[in-house]
Amino acid sequence: MKPFTATLTRDVLIALRSRTEMLNPIAFFLLVTVMFALVFGRDLGTRHLVGIPAIWTTALFANMLALEGLFRREHDDGTLALMLIDNSVTLPSTVAKLIAHWLLTGMPICILAPVLGVAFGMSQSTLLMLAGTLVVGSMVFTLVGSVCGALIVGLQRGGVLLTLLVFPLYIPVMLLGIGTCQLHQAGEEYTSHLVGSLAILAGCITAIPLAIGPVLRASQDQ
Amino acid sequence: MQGRELFNGLACRVEAGSTIEIHGSNGSGKSTLLRVLLGLQRPDHGTVTRHVGRIGYVGHRLGLTGLMTLGENLRWLGALAGHNSAESEVRGALERMGIGGCFNREVRHLSAGQAKRGALAGLTLSGSKLWLLDEPLSSLDDQGVSLLSEVLTSHREEGGSAIIATHASITDSSTETIELQN
Amino acid sequence: MNILTATFHRLTSPEFFYSKTRVWVFCLYFLGIAGLLTGSIWGLFFVPPEKFQGDSFRIMFIHVPVAHLAQMIYMGIAVAGAIYLIWRIKMADIFMAAAAPVGCIMTALALISGIVWGMPTWGTGWVWDARTTSVLVLFFLFFGLIALRQAIGRRERAAFAVSVLAIIGAINIPIIKYSVEWFATLHQPASITLTEQSAIAPVFLIPLLTNIASMYVFAAGVVLASMRAHVLERHAQTSWAQDTVGGEEP
Numbered sequence: 001m002k003p004f005t006a007t008l009t010r011d012v013l014i015a016l017r018s019r020t021e022m023l024n025p026i027a028f029f030l031l032v033t034v035m036f037a038l039v040f041g042r043d044l045g046t047r048h049l050v051g052i053p054a055i056w057t058t059a060l061f062a063n064m065l066a067l068e069g070l071f072r073r074e075h076d077d078g079t080l081a082l083m084l085i086d087n088s089v090t091l092p093s094t095v096a097k098l099i100a101h102w103l104l105t106g107m108p109i110c111i112l113a114p115v116l117g118v119a120f121g122m123s124q125s126t127l128l129m130l131a132g133t134l135v136v137g138s139m140v141f142t143l144v145g146s147v148c149g150a151l152i153v154g155l156q157r158g159g160v161l162l163t164l165l166v167f168p169l170y171i172p173v174m175l176l177g178i179g180t181c182q183l184h185q186a187g188e189e190y191t192s193h194l195v196g197s198l199a200i201l202a203g204c205i206t207a208i209p210l211a212i213g214p215v216l217r218a219s220q221d222q
Numbered sequence: 223m224q225g226r227e228l229f230n231g232l233a234c235r236v237e238a239g240s241t242i243e244i245h246g247s248n249g250s251g252k253s254t255l256l257r258v259l260l261g262l263q264r265p266d267h268g269t270v271t272r273h274v275g276r277i278g279y280v281g282h283r284l285g286l287t288g289l290m291t292l293g294e295n296l297r298w299l300g301a302l303a304g305h306n307s308a309e310s311e312v313r314g315a316l317e318r319m320g321i322g323g324c325f326n327r328e329v330r331h332l333s334a335g336q337a338k339r340g341a342l343a344g345l346t347l348s349g350s351k352l353w354l355l356d357e358p359l360s361s362l363d364d365q366g367v368s369l370l371s372e373v374l375t376s377h378r379e380e381g382g383s384a385i386i387a388t389h390a391s392i393t394d395s396s397t398e399t400i401e402l403q404n
Numbered sequence: 405m406n407i408l409t410a411t412f413h414r415l416t417s418p419e420f421f422y423s424k425t426r427v428w429v430f431c432l433y434f435l436g437i438a439g440l441l442t443g444s445i446w447g448l449f450f451v452p453p454e455k456f457q458g459d460s461f462r463i464m465f466i467h468v469p470v471a472h473l474a475q476m477i478y479m480g481i482a483v484a485g486a487i488y489l490i491w492r493i494k495m496a497d498i499f500m501a502a503a504a505p506v507g508c509i510m511t512a513l514a515l516i517s518g519i520v521w522g523m524p525t526w527g528t529g530w531v532w533d534a535r536t537t538s539v540l541v542l543f544f545l546f547f548g549l550i551a552l553r554q555a556i557g558r559r560e561r562a563a564f565a566v567s568v569l570a571i572i573g574a575i576n577i578p579i580i581k582y583s584v585e586w587f588a589t590l591h592q593p594a595s596i597t598l599t600e601q602s603a604i605a606p607v608f609l610i611p612l613l614t615n616i617a618s619m620y621v622f623a624a625g626v627v628l629a630s631m632r633a634h635v636l637e638r639h640a641q642t643s644w645a646q647d648t649v650g651g652e653e654p
Contacts, residue, residue: 006301010290017289078283082302085260085277089302147572151565155555165548165569168541169576172583179587193586200579211568218564220262264560 004092007083011100014073021069026108029062030116037119044121051120052130052181059109059134060170063141066105067166068159070097070149071216080153081220090213098146098209106138122185129184133177136197140173141166143204150215173200234400236352236383241374244387246402252387253282255402256354259385276303278350280358284341288330292316292340295329296347303348315343319369334361339369346373353377353384359392367392418635419644421495429629436622443614451607463521465612469619471514471539477507477623478542481549482574485567495631497563498638500570501553502630506623508546514539534584541580545573559638 015022036054040046074080074097083093113134114127122130148165152158176197183190236242244252257263259270260279279285286295293312300307316322319339329337338361345353359367371392374384386392391399447465454461481500488496518536519529530536549566556562639645 003302003304006298010287010294010298013294014287014289073287076283077287078281078285079287081260081262081281081283082279082285082299084262085279086302093302144572147568151552151568152555157555161548161551161555164544164551168544168548168580169572171537171541172576172579175583175587179583196583196586215565215568217262218561220257221264221558221561221564 002092003089004096007093007096008100011097012104015100015104022104025062025066025105026112028065029058029109030112032058032061033113033116034119037116041119041121047120048185051117051122052126052185053178054120055113055116055130056134056137056174056178056181059113059138060141060174062109063105063138063145064163064166064170066101067142067145067149068162070101070146071153072158075153080216084213084217084220087213090217091209094212094216095209098142098212101146102139102142106135106142110134110138126181126185130181133180133194133197136201137173137177140197140201140204141170143201143208144169146212147208147215150212150219153216153219173197176200234398236385238351238381238383239378240383240398241378242383242385242398242400243391244385244400244402245389245391246387247389250402252402253356256281256356256385256387260354274350274352276348276350276352278303278345278348278353279356280338280341280345280354281356284337285344286329286337286341289328291326291328292321292332293325295340296344299344300347303350305349307347312347315346316340318346318373319343320365335363335366338362339366342370342373346377351382353382353386355384355386355388357388358386359388359390418639419642422632422635422644422648425628425632429625429632432621432625432628436618436620436625439614439618440622443611443618447608447611447615451611454608457525460521460524461608463517464608465615467514467517467521468612469616470510470517472616473619473623474507474510474514474539474542474546476620477503477510477627478545478570478577479574481507482570485570488563488567489571494563494638497559497566498631498634499627500549500563500566501634502627504546504549504553504566506626506630508543508550510623511539511543511546515543532584533588534581537584538577538581541577545569545576548573 033055036050036058037047040050040054071080074083084090110131114122114131117127117130145162145166148162148169151165152162155161176193180190180193180197183193234242244255246252254263256279258265260277261270261272285299286292287298290298293309293316296312296315297307297309300312313322313325316325319342321336321339321343324332324336324340329340332340338358342358345355358370362370374392377384391397444465448462451462453459481503484496484499484503487493488500515536518539522531523529549569552569553562553566556565636645636648
């Protein structure tokens, strides 16, 4: 097995064995969205307005919640150091970790979101658009968040700091994603918003996998 | 460790088939020196030049994941080093460290000594020419210590070398020693 | 600020830096405070009221300089971050450490004065347009820079982390501006924007420019004084630092 596939299967295996930890953000997403639907769902006008932003912001916070655990265990047990010693291993293994993280936290949310969107009375095509933009958005969340997570690896009280660091960086892709869905819902032209979020994703995919190794290595210096 | 000078004017070469021991009391900078050599920490001045490909490392944090069995951990370590270790190979390495029975046990259920032996067994699987060991004797019992020196001897005989930070000597022949003053 | 970055290379010796910049701090403080007083008194008492806003527009003489400076300080920090990552110049890190709190205060002042200005003038303290949002984000970024440095014990690691965050933030700010503009076009009519500033008459322009320039000078003084303190603290073990402290405060 190559470092990439080995790390990917390893992370999935660990996540399956620590189910509660993995399910936490997803349960959070589910419960908060249901709560929003319960509170705003009765009035047809309100739920039409609130649905998309509510699901998007909850997805954002669920992602922040999951982010803290991205490198923590690996740092604590020393496997992170082993991934960083050898330059040729760093890139494939960190990318595998990011993909595993997205598969385990981002993807379930993207699948759940359209199901929950029904509670807000969204039309079928809007539900699809919501899931699609969330795929782009949650990938950006994972990528951008991973850099911030790497900056604070091994710090005490890192969680609150992490939220502060990622908050401003999450705003653009969230606004563009919500914008795309709302324009689609209103039957207007949404291409520019969609292209904008795809451009952000493309930028992140290009730059962040290369940056993450050096940032993690610098974080070992303590 | 802020602003304290740990070492200065330190120059050493590691030849194939030899061992260097770094001695020094607690806090003298043994671990820091190893981490600098590994590239995990930047020296304030000076350079580290690596002429070996892969480095095996066992530090204070062993590099074993608690939620995976020892066998799974070692196979992942092997994959990081670029080869596909067969189950028999992993079992053999564990046998050599005297913990063949731990193959299917999750690392979080192992004792500190068993985990240490497991991490050292991982080294032999990695196929690295150069080993960096940080206090390898800690939490090992007498049998563990003698197994470790056997493993080290055969590693040297195969042309491998090791840098060992320790407060008690492990190897006796063909060993260079660096003393770090406090 | 340009003079500062240019002299970084010459002043990398901490002792040299510390002894040479003492006079500068005094000069910058003096010029900055004098200029701010002149510009503010001029703006508050000698400029005629504005046609539509009456007297409330006078907060502009504070608001515009601090808002402008907040952005410039952030850009300065991002450039210093890049310099640190490329050349590992310690003075760039000291600049980042000294400038972040100043920028944070400037941003807070810009937000507060903007709210105070908006309430009587537009009937609302806050409009989510590109400019206000980016200043708010700037505040979080400054706060993040300070908190990150506080949280990391080791100086080299803190310097690296802060540099990375500063650069990511600098990339983020224009993206935020675009995304908010696109987002805003779909929600509100463009009638309420703080973005569109009508052409300023020369009567207002001269005291405003005086204040902007003086704010630069004053902030440069504050940052430089703070940098001196950082330099002294980081070299507290050296003999020159102990001599300096002993000499100044017997």
